Amino acid sequence: xxxxxxxxxxxxxxxxxxxxxxxxxxxxxxxxxxxxxxxxxxxxxxxxxxxxxxxxxxxxxxxxxxxxxxxxxxxxxxxxxxxxxxxxxxxxxxxxxxxxxxxxxxxxxxxxxxxxxxxxxxxxxxxxxxxxxxxxxxxxxxxxxxxxxxxxxxxxxxxxxxxxxxxxxxxx
Numbered sequence: 001x002x003x004x005x006x007x008x009x010x011x012x013x014x015x016x017x018x019x020x021x022x023x024x025x026x027x028x029x030x031x032x033x034x035x036x037x038x039x040x041x042x043x044x045x046x047x048x049x050x051x052x053x054x055x056x057x058x059x060x061x062x063x064x065x066x067x068x069x070x071x072x073x074x075x076x077x078x079x080x081x082x083x084x085x086x087x088x089x090x091x092x093x094x095x096x097x098x099x100x101x102x103x104x105x106x107x108x109x110x111x112x113x114x115x116x117x118x119x120x121x122x123x124x125x126x127x128x129x130x131x132x133x134x135x136x137x138x139x140x141x142x143x144x145x146x147x148x149x150x151x152x153x154x155x156x157x158x159x160x161x162x163x164x165x166x167x168x169x170x171x172x
Contacts, residue, residue: 003167006035013041019048029172031083033164050156059142059149061091063117066110067150069101070121071157079164080157082171113141117150124154 009030012020016038023030037044057064065088072080085098097114100107104118116138123130138147163169 002032002036002169004036004039006032007038008035012038016041016044019044031172032169033079033160036167036169037163051160054153054156057146057149057153059146059153062088062093062097063114064149064153065091065093066097066101066114067117067121067153068157069098070104070118071125071154072161073101074122074125075158075161075165077161077165079169079171080161084157116141120150121154121157124151125158 009017009020020030020034020038023034034044034048037047054064055061065084068084069081069088072084088098089095094109096107096109100109101118104110104115110118116134119134120130120138123134135147138150142150
């Protein structure tokens with residue numbers, strides 16, 4: 001059971017009513033993470049703005065979702081895993097790629113860059129700082145903008161994992 005309540009459509013701040021209605025129309029539901037964040041409308045708006053940038057990266061969507069999924073695995077965030085496994089499939093990941101991230105080093109479902117991205121997500125989630133050799137390998141294949149977007153993706157995933165995990169949010 002979640003540690004805080006979820007804001008209902010009736011109780012949401014007036015400036016967020018259309019946001020909730022839009023989520024219900026596009027997703028079929030307002031995810032509980034957003035219902036909880038609605039206790040502070042300004043924080044929810046800021047988070048939604050940042051989160052909305054993820055699909056508009058130069059970093060390939062498959063790499064972005066592998067990084068998000070691997071970060072969420074590291075943090076044991078079932079809430080985020082549920083949502084991002086679905087988003088990963090929409091971004092073009094195969095069922096095997098979505099299903100084998102726990103054993104990505106041994107799986108032949110990934111190419112070298114995909115493995116490096118997941119190594120990055122693991123390293124940064126565990127240690128914050130990335131190993132110079134790993135970063136150099138990534139820099140050989142990704143530009144500065146894509147590297148920033150990878151760092152931001154892992155950062156947003158860690159942030160969201162901690163909010164949903166700490167507050168014990170339930171699906172949806």
